[in-house]
Structures are given as C-alpha cells and as structure tokens.
Amino acid sequence: MKNVNEPPRMNQHAKWRLELAQNLSEQLSNFSGVHAVAAGGSVARGYADAYSDLELLVYWNHQPDAENRLAVFNCLNAERRYPQMDIGYDSAYLINGFPVDVWHRTMEQEEAAADKVLDHFSTDLDASNVLDTMKFAIPLYGTDYLQPIKERIGAYPDQLTVKFLEAYLPHFHLRQLLYAARRDNPTAFYSILNSILDGLFLVLLALNKSYFPTYKWFYKRLAELPLVPEQIDFRLRQLYVESPLSAVKQLTAILEETVALAERLYPQVDTAFVRYGLEQPIPQAYKNAFTLGVKAPGDSR
Structure with a gap:
C-alpha cells in the first residue's frame, strides 16, 4: 500500500524548475523580514508538466507592503505577466520569459488555516488547499522555520x-x-x-x-x-x-x-x-x- 505522506517523485519538468527556484530563493533570502522560501504548486507535488509554471512561497514576519513587494519584483528582474486590472497582477511574474508566481505569506496565515482545519475540523476547501500546499512545499531557505507547521499538518484527524x-x-x-x-x-x-x-x-x-x-x-x-x-x-x-x-x-x-x-x-x-x-x-x-x-x-x- 502506498504512503500518501511520502514526497512525490521528482520528474524532469519539476527538476529544472526546482533549480530555478533555488537560485531565486538565494536572492529572496537577503530581504529583511524573510524567514523562509519554499517551492510549492505542481513542482513540489511532483505533478509538473511542460505547461507548468513555478510557484514560490515567501514567508515574512508580516505581510510586506507595496514598496517591499516592488523591491522583490525588481530584485528578480521580473516582468508583469498580466495587466494591472487582473487579480494576478501583483503575484504573476515573468523571469527570463518563464512564468513564476511569487506568493507573499506569513506563518500567522498558515497557522490560522491549520487551526480552522485541524482544530475546528472545517471542510473549507481554501483552507484545506493551504495545508496541502504547505505539506508538499519544498523548503529552499529557512527549513527549521517551516518544519513545525509541516509536522502539525502531517497529523490528519479522524x-x-x-x-x-x-x-x-x-x-x-x-x-x-x-x-x-x-x-x-x-x-x-x-x-x-x-x-x-x-x-x-x-x-x-x-x-x-x-x-x-x-x-x-x-x-x-x-x-x-x-x-x-x-x-x-x-x-x-x-x-x-x-x-x-x-x-x-x-x-x-x-x-x-x-x-x-x-x-x-x-x-x-x-x-x-x-x-x-x-x-x-x-x-x-x-x-x-x-x-x-x-x-x-x-x-x-
């Protein structure tokens, strides 16, 4: 019987995207207030294919303001993928022509989702997806910072x-x-x-x-x-x-x-x-x- 808690097999599409993520995380880790960076999405889950982008999870001590988000954008030499009217304007980047989503998160947000699902047994799918994303996220910087929440999420209650x-x-x-x-x-x-x-x-x-x-x-x-x-x-x-x-x-x-x-x-x-x-x-x-x-x-x- 398979163990669904085991990390997924890394395919060729995920491997080079993960290398890109590691390079980007080295730049992101230099920002004051950034505690951790992780790869998420299809790359972390092992589902990436030729059409997959890269999702980067950036964990701050508090939500960065517009100035800090713009500084991250400029540091990564990114371009915008969508016009300002699009909901994905602020998170969807193009880096050397490749699509990268940068999600600015805090541990407070992750813990709130974990409380909702694991303590109150909520069936809210958005909160459940937050936990699924964190469960499979691959730490690139700040592994010790992310480990406690990953361990907590690993215990799915009856x-x-x-x-x-x-x-x-x-x-x-x-x-x-x-x-x-x-x-x-x-x-x-x-x-x-x-x-x-x-x-x-x-x-x-x-x-x-x-x-x-x-x-x-x-x-x-x-x-x-x-x-x-x-x-x-x-x-x-x-x-x-x-x-x-x-x-x-x-x-x-x-x-x-x-x-x-x-x-x-x-x-x-x-x-x-x-x-x-x-x-x-x-x-x-x-x-x-x-x-x-x-x-x-x-x-x-």
Missing part, C-alpha cells in the same frame, strides 16, 4: 474525515442525473455528473487523509491514493465517452464501492440517505412518458 464524509457523501444522489440521462440535454447531464464527481473526489481525499490539491489535480492525486475503487482513473474517464445511461450505471457502481469503503472504515457515519440517493428509480409514469413521447403528470417539459 474527525476531519468524518466531517468531509458527512458533508459530501450526500452528493451521491442520482435522481436528477437519471432524468438528465434520458433527456436530450448533455449540458445538464455533464454538469450534474461533474458535481457528483467533485463530491466523490473530496470523499476519497478524506478517506485517504489527503488535503485538497484543487480540482486541477483530480487525476494526479487519485493516482496516489491507496484507498480507491479498482481502476478508478480508467472508469471515471469512461464516463465521458459512454452513453449517458451507461455512464450512470458505471458511476453507480463506483459510488457504491466508495460508500462501502466509507462504511467499513467509519461505521459511525450515517449513510442511510446516501444509500437512498443511490437507489433512485424513475417513476413508472415517467418511464411510460419517455417511451411514448408524452408528458407525465406534473411534467412541465
């Missing part, structure tokens, strides 16, 4: 898993998906399908005591999780190439296997509503209407 299961297992409800599968509206069908799969991802993360890496890394993270339905990657991708009714059948099997896993590991979680949501029949009146091409009672189509 109570947090239970909160995620209680919040997202109810998303495994198939009634509207079944109706959408029988209507000529693929936009609605795939919108509902994607919403269910978002919930499935969060449930599987929780069962594996893994924080939220954002949906961008849906398949990358699933490949690392030991506690998942068999051939999960292939089966989920097939949902988008099969007919809607066939996809619902396959999805039902995946969801049932996931619920069974949750029930085995966390029997204290009430799954009665979840089971009800997975066993949604189409009322006979609607079946007749679909067959005959007429409206069923109360159908406003």
